Amino acid sequence: MRDKIAIIGGGASGMLAAIIASRNGAGVTIYERMNRIGRKILATGNGRCNLTNINLKPDDLQYIHGNDIEFANHILKQFTVEETIIFFESLGIAHKVEEDGKVFPMSDQASSVSDVLRYELGKLGVEIICDTEIKKINKSGDRFKIIDNSGIEYFANRVIIATGGKSSPNLGSNGSGYKLAKQLGHSIIKPFPSLVQLRLEAPFLKAVKGVKFDGIASISADGHILKKEEGEILFTDYGISGPPILQLSRVAIEAIENNKQPMLEVDMFPNHSYERLLDLINLRFSYQYDGPLDFSFVGLINKRLIPIVLKESRIYDVNRICSEVSDKEIEQITKLLKCWRFKVIGSQSWMHSQVTAGGVNLKDICPNTLESKIVPDIYFAGELLDIDGDCGGFNLQWAWSSGYVAGTHASLSLYKGN
Ligand SMILES: Cc1cc2nc3c(=O)[nH]c(=O)nc-3n(C[C@H](O)[C@H](O)[C@H](O)COP(=O)(O)OP(=O)(O)OC[C@H]3O[C@@H](n4cnc5c(N)ncnc54)[C@H](O)[C@@H]3O)c2cc1C
Incomplete structure (x- = not known):
């Protein structure tokens, strides 16, 4: 035998x-x-x-x-x-x-x-x-x-x-x-x-569930960027998903395991520098100077994101016309679109993780x-x-x-x- x-x-x-x-x-x-x-x-x-x-x-x-x-x-x-x-x-x-x-x-x-x-x-x-x-x-x-x-x-x-x-x-x-x-x-x-979707702390997730965009996502903790990934990103009702997020999940969860607070930063316009995006938004505002503020973003970002992006940029009166929006407010919006920060509070369960x-x-x-x-x-x-x-x-x-x-x-x- x-x-x-x-x-x-x-x-x-x-x-x-x-x-x-x-x-x-x-x-x-x-x-x-x-x-x-x-x-x-x-x-x-x-x-x-x-x-x-x-x-x-x-x-x-x-x-x-x-x-x-x-x-x-x-x-x-x-x-x-x-x-x-x-x-x-x-x-x-x-x-x-x-x-x-x-x-x-x-x-x-x-x-x-x-x-x-x-x-x-x-x-x-x-x-x-x-x-x-x-x-x-x-x-x-x-x-x-x-x-x-x-x-x-x-x-x-x-x-x-x-x-x-x-x-x-x-x-x-x-x-x-x-x-x-x-x-x-x-x-x-x-x-x-690891290789798992991330849960985020944000009150508006249900409203943006299903919104996709090509962007750059990065995870930082203690003020240091731990990892950066580019690709299709998807908002979900619990947080965020998509290939770059799965790749980032390990460093985010490891940070939590080590009692650190990981932050996710999302750049929704990776092909535009901050200055170029600011110019672009200013240009759109100048064309639509007497149009409503929120309407000026239609065609630039997903419509469901517009009220959220404005609110997160601390702009609450979205019914104003574009010419009433200050330079500082336009800068706030541009900053958010280039670097939207979220607190990562965990991941989806073992059932969803690949490794x-x-x-x-x-x-x-x-x-x-x-x-x-x-x-x-x-x-x-x-x-x-x-x-x-x-x-x-x-x-x-x-x-x-x-x-x-x-x-x-x-x-x-x-x-x-x-
Ligand atoms: C949805 C999904 C997609 C993936 N896609 C890819 C990909 O495309 N490329 C890639 O590189 N990796 C991918 N991975 C990861 C990859 O599949 C795993 O890392 C790899 O299969 C691990 O192989 P393993 O043999 O160590 O474990 P497993 O493949 O998990 O096999 C372990 C086996 O042991 C059995 N078992 C467990 N406990 C016992 C026990 N006590 N007695 C008897 N049997 C037991 C289990 O039933 C299972 O069949 C993916 C994972 C998932 C979940």
Whole structure:
């Protein structure tokens, strides 16, 4: 009988680990709490699966976050973006590179990525046990006893824990991996949601819900700008959303976790300097000098924003005619449109977040093999670890690379000394 590797969690990292370990000759079983493996992959990239990003270069880790970025570098170098693309090409996924280095399957279907992984697992004879949530892992002699939610016991020589974080629990990752890691003596860096919409403190949100614009958003705390992003921004009834906001969410929530008050600043006219916008508004006012103040903004900004922008600029009498508006008031409006400040009071729930920041403390894990330093023969992979990435294919790359490393070293360790 082949020595067995148990993989807890059939997500991106668990499936990759299973393929590599099985190719190395190990007997592999995946335990998955959902009724099928790879559920989350189907939802990635808006159903297209942004599977990696060619801008992620070794030693350039601007897109990767966590308490030990060098740790992530060790892992990403062992299974690079190029190797990932070749791996998926070999399974049948022709790829294409889109804007900002994002890599997608040529089919534009996330299901094709999960299909080829499942097909390869089947070909290799990997056993897949679904509808099974692992609740406990105990060392039992030189093996591990793995106990599921029905009390059924399974045995394995090596265990790879690849249960994901807490984000989007409807897709399987319900945070149970942290409990397993803790039971085994590992410490956890407090998880918090990332790539998530932000909640703002503002009385008018319901009135502007659904208003979209192309702008620049930045997060600051303690008077310092922490991060800036550009793109389509969307007001919602709880706050703000859109790709730039998701990218900013990590620094905003991290600031709150550190008891700081993050502020969001929005520039609604990124292609106009302050002076140019001031000139433009003055020009519009001069054309419409006898027209109502609020009407002079029709065609410049979304109509639903006009009364709010004026009120937030401390201009309360909107029925005045343009010629009655002072230079100072025009400057106030221009300043608001270039730098609208909001207090960030939190984020949407785990259900809405795409990735979990924080996780299993990397101090407890070997940076070359992903083996636990606390319990030998236990390995970790994926989002469960204290590493996360920006939006754009970086999180799946971390899942593939860490799955590769855990699968490789768990399987090779079976033959050590034989
Ligand atoms: C909507 C959405 C879109 C995304 N789009 C992208 C994208 O386009 N590109 C990108 O790079 N990243 C994207 N991500 C992030 C990316 O999908 C994840 O970072 C990645 O899937 C993490 O892989 P993982 O294997 O660590 O965890 P997961 O994929 O979450 O898999 C963990 C698995 O473990 C199972 N499990 C959990 N606990 C147990 C247990 N106790 N016993 C048994 N099974 C268990 C879960 O059911 C799950 O199947 C997206 C995320 C979401 C939510």
